[in-house]
Amino acid sequence: MSSVLTANSPIGAAPLKSRQPVKRAASWGGLASLGKYREIIIAVALFLLFDLGVLVLNFYTSFKIDQDTVAINLSGRQRYVSQRVARTLLELDAMRTAGLPYKPETLAELRNGTKIFQMSHVAFREGGTIPGGDGKPVYLEPVVSERGRELEDKVETLWRPYYELLQPLMRNDDFAPGQLAAALTYSQANNIKLLGVANDFVTETQQIGASRASVLRMVQTGGIILALLNFAFILFKFLRRLNTSDAAIEAANEENxxxxxxxxxxxxLLTPEHQLGSQLSSSAHDLFGKTLAPGQDFFELLSTLVSEKALKDAQDYVELLFSPHVKEKLIQGINPLAEVELTVKNRLGQNTARYLSFYFNRVQDGGTVRHLLVTVQDITQKVELQARLTEERQRSQKELSMMLKAFETDPAMMRMFVERAEVSLLEVNDLLRSTSSATSETQVLKAVDGAYRRIHAIKGDAASMGLEILASLAHQFESELQKLKDSGAATGDALLALPLPLEDLLSKVAAFKKLSQNRSASPALPTQESVLQGLNASLAKLAGDVAVDCGKRVNATVRMGSALDMPADKMDLVREVAVQLVRNAVVHGVEAPLTRLACNKAAEGQVEVNLGRDEGGQWLLSVRDDGAGLDPVHVRRRLLELKWYTAEQLESFSDKQIASQIFKPGFSTAEATSQHAGRGVGLDLVQSNVQRLGARLLLSSNPGQHTEFKIYFAA
Structure with missing residues (x-):
């Protein structure tokens, strides 16, 4: 403190003198602190020196081994080339004997082999750059070992006369037969000798490489041993000092x-550098779903848990808290981390959503904010309770809205829908229960597919009548069935254990049944004509609703009023088929407005539904759209993604066979699962109903123009 007082005094010289001892003491303190770690510093320096030495030796020896590898490869090539030259001489002599002209490729092989052998031979003796095995130039050092020079001299003795006899054959193609005979005679007399010397040379180069590899292993082993000894010394010193420090810290922080x-x-505590303090509560680790470390950057920790905007707002808020001129109470209300949703891992390692609340309080020393005390609370139960209340409120509003729609719906249509839905749900319940004792996975999956079709039909009916809650509940039911299929645990017991929303669906259908009964104390049976008129309207409305959900525009023309004399059971099957084909046409057929405009089409797609009799008196249901059409290439790619067939199998399929795959359960070309597509059930339901009708289904499609389904069945 004396130095500070002196610095503020009016006397100029005294402060300079008083500061010097302080600085010198600080310097000696720094040297003394370094002295405590002198042994560790020296050990680390030696460790680095050992590593550097071993690294340099490794580099040098590895470089030499690489060169030895090149020499081994090229010496092996010499052995091969010598035999190739001898073989081509025999081939040329055979051509000469047969009176045939010499083949250019045989001459080229002879000349190329002679050239390569000569270049490699010179390089082994004197060093030089020659083509490697891959044709790229490589540098070959001259052989320096005594044994290697001796073998090269033998090669020189055998090769030099050979090479001179080959020269006439190298220069032109009209060499004399005697010149070929002379070279061939020398080759047959000395080829075995040349091959033996070449084999010995390969062995010599391999021994040189092996000796260098042995040296490299010795260097590495010695370096590792020295490094481990040095590391053990460092570890011993470090652990001893760490043990002393830990004991002191442990005693000081026991109460905390x-x-x-x-x-x-x-x-x-949060430091001004945004780092966690040295003391953290045990609950903090559990709340964050990970182990926190003192000194960890707080915002780096948050960056993996919150959005980028929430992180930026939190940084600005903390900076305000560390500014002493800003009143703490005034900014408590703008805390951006008062409620934060995090995704953390539970004790089973699964990702779970959690809501945390962060509160910050200043820790001040005079007018300086030294730290922020951060309190983190788990408010997940509170948020979930609020969410459930909101969900129940919205659900009640939706149910009220659906009831109002039910009042607006034709009573006859509503009564028929309720009857169909109730029968179908009871059939699904019986189907699942009857499969409880089945042991065959095939039987269970068959039951699931049957339930899938019934629920999908109910979803389509509900959607066509605007009953969104019923359609949503049916979609949830489908999700549970899909989980069972995807889990690989398709057993009867698994069906019983599923939390299927059958009861909820049945209760909703029962409510509509009661509502429809209350609207008329003695309800009259609906006429076939009124039913068909309602069906026309509901199909057109369904097309419009699905188009809106998919971001498309559709004009639906529905003409099913001519089926006044069709039996009710057949009409139910036809209606289900029409619902699924209309939904399929809008989702998969009609393109988005911008896509249609780019293809010189009107922005609004056209869907036509017709039911009538053909010239032969048969019933004909047709559903046509002017969309993108069925693309066999896209279907093949999707089948390959699903791993239903191999690429070779798909190549053998005709376009007609490929098109038939779209009716199989589980097949869909949708990019993602939604309430309208992605399950692969709609066309499966169509196929099932077509079979029940005893009908014949024809599919025609022109890519980029249209798709049309035609279903013929007897009257």
Whole structure:
């Protein structure tokens, strides 16, 4: 403190003198602190020196081994080339004997082999750059070992006369037969000798490479041993000092640890550098779903848990808290981390959503904000309760809205829908229960597919009548069935254990049944004509609703009023088929407005539904759209993604066979699952109903123009 006082005094010289001892003491303190770690510093320096030495030797020896590898490969090539030259001489002599002209490729092989052998031979003796095995130039050092030079001299003795006899054959194609005979005679007399010397030379180059590899292993082993000994020394010194420090810290923080272990909130201090303090409560680790470390950057920790905007707002808020001129109470209300949704891992390692609340309080020393005390609370139950209340409120509003729609719906249509839905749900319930004792996975999956079709039909009916809650519940039912199929645990017991929303669906259908009964104390049976008129309207409305959900525009023309004399059971099957084909046409057929405009089409797609009799008196149901059409290439790619067939199998399929795959259960070309597509059930239901009708289905499609389904069945 004396130096500070002196610095503020009016006397100029005294402060300079008083500061010097302070600085010198600080310097000696720094040297003394370094002295405590002198042994560790020296050991680390030696460790680095050992590593550097071993690294240099490794580089040098590895370089030499690479060169030896090149020499081994090229010496092996010499052995092969010598035999190739001898073989081509025999081939040329055979051509000469047969009176045939010499083949250009045989001459080229002879000349190329002679050239390569000569270049490699010179390089082994004197060093030089020659083509490698891959044709790229490589540098070959001259052989320096005594044995290698001796073998090269033998090669020179055998090769030199050979090479001179080959020269006439190298220069032109009209060499004399005697010149070929002379070269061939020498080759047959000395080829075995040349091959033997070449084999010995390969062995010599391999021994040189092996000796260098042995040296490299010795260097590495010695370096590793020295490094491990040095590391053990460093570790021993470090652990001894760490043990001393830990004992002191443990004694000083024992009381804080007891407090931090017992509190349920997450507690820790945040430094001005945004780092976690050295003391953290045990609950903080559980709240964050990971182990926190003192000194960890707080915002780096948050960056993996919150959105980028929430992170930026939190940074600005913390900066305000560290500004002493800003009043703490005034900014408490703008805390961006008062409610934060995180995705953390539970004790089973599964990702779970959690809601945390962060509160910040200043820790001040005079007018300086030294730290922020951060309190973290788990408010997940509170948020979930609020969400459930909101969900129930919205659900009640939707149910009220659906009831109002039910009042607006034709009573006859509503009564028929309720009857069909109730029968179908009871059939699904019986189907699933009857499969409880089945042991065959095939039987269980068959039952699931049957339930899938019934529920999908109910969803389509509900959607066509605007009953969104019923359609949504049916979609949830489908999701549970899909989970069972995807889980690989398709057993009867698994069906019983599923939380299927059958009861909820049945209760909703029962409510509509009661509502339809209350609207008329003695309800009259609906006429066939009124039913068909309602069906026309509901199909047109369904097309419009699906188009809106998919971001498309559709004009639906529905003409099914001519089926006044069709039996009710057949009409139910036809209606289900029409619902699924209309939904399929809008989702998969009609393109988005911008896509249609780019293809010189009107922005609004056209869907036509007709039911009538053909010239032969048969019933004909047709559903046509002017959309993108069925693309066999897209279907093949999707089948390959589903791994239903191999690429070779798909190549053997005709376009007609490929098109038939779209009716199989589970097949869909949709990019993602939605309430309208992605399950692969709609066309499966169509196929099932076509079979029940005893009908014949024809599919025609022109890519980029249209798709049309025609279903013929007897009257």
């Amino acid at each position: 640890r007891e407090i931090l272990t017992s509190v349920r909130e997450g507690l820790f």
